[in-house]
Amino acid sequence: MGKRDTSFDSRYAMQVAARAAAAIFGGYALAAMTTAALARWLPLSRVEAVMTAMLSSFAIYATVAIVAFAVSRWWRIWLYLAIVGVPLGLALAFIGRRVAS
Amino acid sequence: MKGGLRQSMAWLHTWTGLLVGWLLLAIFMTGTSAYFQDEITRWMQPEIHGERDPVAAAEGIVARLGEHEPGAASWSMMLPGKRAIATTAYWQDADSGRGSWRDNSFTVDGTGHRVEARGTLGGFFLYRMHFDLHYLPVMWARWIVGFCAMFMLVAIISGVITHKKIFTDFFTLRLGKGQRSWLDAHNLSAVLALPFHAMITYTGLVTLASMYMPWGVAAVYKDRAEYFADAFGIETTPERSGVAASMAPIGEMIRKAREQWHGADPGYIDISIPGDANATVRMMRGGGEAMGARGQTLIFDAATGHLHTPPAEKGAAFETESVMVGLHAGRYAPIALRWFYFLCGLGGTAMVATGLVLWTSKRRLQLPDPERPHIGFRLVERLNIATIAGLPVGIATHFLANRLLPSTMADRADWEVHCLFIAWGAVLLYGCLRRVRRAWVETLTLAAAAFLAVPIVNAITTDRGLWSSLREGDLVFVGFDLAMLALSATFGYIAWKVHRRPAVPVRKPRASREVAA
Numbered sequence: 292m293g294k295r296d297t298s299f300d301s302r303y304a305m306q307v308a309a310r311a312a313a314a315i316f317g318g319y320a321l322a323a324m325t326t327a328a329l330a331r332w333l334p335l336s337r338v339e340a341v342m343t344a345m346l347s348s349f350a351i352y353a354t355v356a357i358v359a360f361a362v363s364r365w366w367r368i369w370l371y372l373a374i375v376g377v378p379l380g381l382a383l384a385f386i387g388r389r390v391a392s
Numbered sequence: 393m394k395g396g397l398r399q400s401m402a403w404l405h406t407w408t409g410l411l412v413g414w415l416l417l418a419i420f421m422t423g424t425s426a427y428f429q430d431e432i433t434r435w436m437q438p439e440i441h442g443e444r445d446p447v448a449a450a451e452g453i454v455a456r457l458g459e460h461e462p463g464a465a466s467w468s469m470m471l472p473g474k475r476a477i478a479t480t481a482y483w484q485d486a487d488s489g490r491g492s493w494r495d496n497s498f499t500v501d502g503t504g505h506r507v508e509a510r511g512t513l514g515g516f517f518l519y520r521m522h523f524d525l526h527y528l529p530v531m532w533a534r535w536i537v538g539f540c541a542m543f544m545l546v547a548i549i550s551g552v553i554t555h556k557k558i559f560t561d562f563f564t565l566r567l568g569k570g571q572r573s574w575l576d577a578h579n580l581s582a583v584l585a586l587p588f589h590a591m592i593t594y595t596g597l598v599t600l601a602s603m604y605m606p607w608g609v610a611a612v613y614k615d616r617a618e619y620f621a622d623a624f625g626i627e628t629t630p631e632r633s634g635v636a637a638s639m640a641p642i643g644e645m646i647r648k649a650r651e652q653w654h655g656a657d658p659g660y661i662d663i664s665i666p667g668d669a670n671a672t673v674r675m676m677r678g679g680g681e682a683m684g685a686r687g688q689t690l691i692f693d694a695a696t697g698h699l700h701t702p703p704a705e706k707g708a709a710f711e712t713e714s715v716m717v718g719l720h721a722g723r724y725a726p727i728a729l730r731w732f733y734f735l736c737g738l739g740g741t742a743m744v745a746t747g748l749v750l751w752t753s754k755r756r757l758q759l760p761d762p763e764r765p766h767i768g769f770r771l772v773e774r775l776n777i778a779t780i781a782g783l784p785v786g787i788a789t790h791f792l793a794n795r796l797l798p799s800t801m802a803d804r805a806d807w808e809v810h811c812l813f814i815a816w817g818a819v820l821l822y823g824c825l826r827r828v829r830r831a832w833v834e835t836l837t838l839a840a841a842a843f844l845a846v847p848i849v850n851a852i853t854t855d856r857g858l859w860s861s862l863r864e865g866d867l868v869f870v871g872f873d874l875a876m877l878a879l880s881a882t883f884g885y886i887a888w889k890v891h892r893r894p895a896v897p898v899r900k901p902r903a904s905r906e907v908a909a
Binding site for chain 2: 314322323324326327328329330331335336337338339340341342343344345346348349350352353356357360361383
């Protein structure tokens with residue numbers, strides 16, 4: 292992080308908080324939605340799809356956390372989360388659960 | 393973030409590692425001990441001798457419970473794996489809700505006879521502390537541990553991205569160079585066992601995945617019960633018929649199960665409504681019998697010994713999960729691989745510890761006034777002492793308490809555990825009162841002394857001291873005592889190194905230009 296003087300830099304603190312919130316809460320939300328989507332739409336038996344989704348979820352969570360701190364501007368991670376998350380959320384809300392077991 | 397990708401990742405690595413570092417250290421340390429859980433249990437129950445024999449144990453338990461608890465709702469037993477001897481039996485009273493674990497359980501040895509061993513949780517306590525912590529509701533603890541594991545995963549990934557010279561660092565350890573040496577030690581312990589660290593963190597999350605990530609189940613099932621029925625088969629509790637029937641020999645059922653499992657032993661057996669004509673016997677394959685941790689469950693009719701049709705083979709994803717959990721717990725590992733697991737675990741513990749020390753050693757040079765560091769720096773310094781020296785003191789005290797608390801003491805097993813936390817808390821307080829350097833030297837010396845005391849107290853209070861174990865070729869007791877001596881020597885050596893180190897770190901002109909870690 293290099294040297295920083297000891298006075299409190301509120302703009303810096305805010306952007307760290309924005310990234311951390313995206314990583315912790317945004318990451319969990321996206322992992323949860325992806326897990327639900329994979330469980331619902333993977334072409335596997337229902338129980339296998341659920342397990343496959345669950346096993347992948349932590350990799351998705353970790354990826355979001357890394358990207359949250361890798362992007363050059365703090366709001367970009369929120370933009371990316373919205374681009375992926377909103378359509379996914381809509382699909383989960385409006386395309387029903389699968390019938391096949 | 394400021395600077396390029398590598399700087400951002402270095403920053404992320406530093407802070408994810410620091411925030412959960414102390415808890416991670418405790419998780420790594422107790423988890424590492426759990427690879428020798430069975431051996432620790434054997435050491436903590438010195439009254440139990442002999443060889444294991446699951447069939448004799450199961451027969452002895454069924455005979456004993458048949459005599460004393462014929463009307464129970466269920467009988468169950470945790471059979472010993474290959475490295476253990478004792479079996480714990482438990483019964484549930486018919487009017488369930490009554491009868492605690494303590495009142496309703498007993499221990500038998502390899503011959504199936506009840507033994508009066510001292511009240512202890514054995515190695516099981518440190519294993520459970522690894523993910524259930526203590527003095528906290530279990531669900532909270534597991535969420536906290538999962539949160540730490542997720543930080544750890546992010547710290548590993550960002551640590552690898554930060555690293556320019558991952559291969560060179562494999563061979564680099566410059567000793568006696570202050571901050572540079574801590575960085576080298578941190579890199580070495582991290583890079584050397586990197587596949588282990590990545591595996592252990594991810595598979596650790598997987599062990600509790602259905603709790604952390606229930607959203608897949610929620611998306612396709614009515615409720616969790618429906619999912620579990622789909623995943624593990626429907627197991628209905630049998631109805632009482634009211635007709636009494638004696639039980640077919642349990643040994644014969646175990647032999648059938650072994651046949652079904654290509655020779656593997658059951659690890660857990662429970663018998664529902666024993667003595668009734670409708671009673672059933674459930675057997676789960678032992679955890680250490682194959683790489684996959686989740687073994688098959690077989691069901692028998694208790695009265696006839698007839699084996700129900702075994703459940704279908706698992707699908708690929710479930711098999712993967714089973715192997716991931718198996719890889720994490722390492723129950724399948726034979727002795728050489730087990731030691732390798734243990735060393736990797738120690739490497740992980742060292743990685744977290746050196747990372748925590750590196751944080752202070754890096755920043756001490758940049759403090760405006762090294763004599764009066766700011767509150768955050770002081771907090772990290774003291775917490776480092778409390779966990780790196782304090783938890784080992786606590787664990788050694790836990791072992792000492794096992795030998796020193798009177799065997800008739802009420803709630804003895806609980807007090808063994810309280811002793812761990814009392815000693816740990818005492819070191820935390822002590823470390824805050826002394827000057828930092830003195831605190832390090834003294835608490836590390838205390839850890840060395842406490843571990844040294846374990847084999848000595850063992851030799852005094854039991855007839856299974858190091859000499860007699862050596863004479864009898866009892867490798868478990870020899871191994872435990874030697875491990876204590878090795879830990880004592882390690883802490884003693886570190887204390888001596890800290891004591892001899894020059895009081896004021898030499899400020900090097902290039903120090904501030906070094907890459908953050």
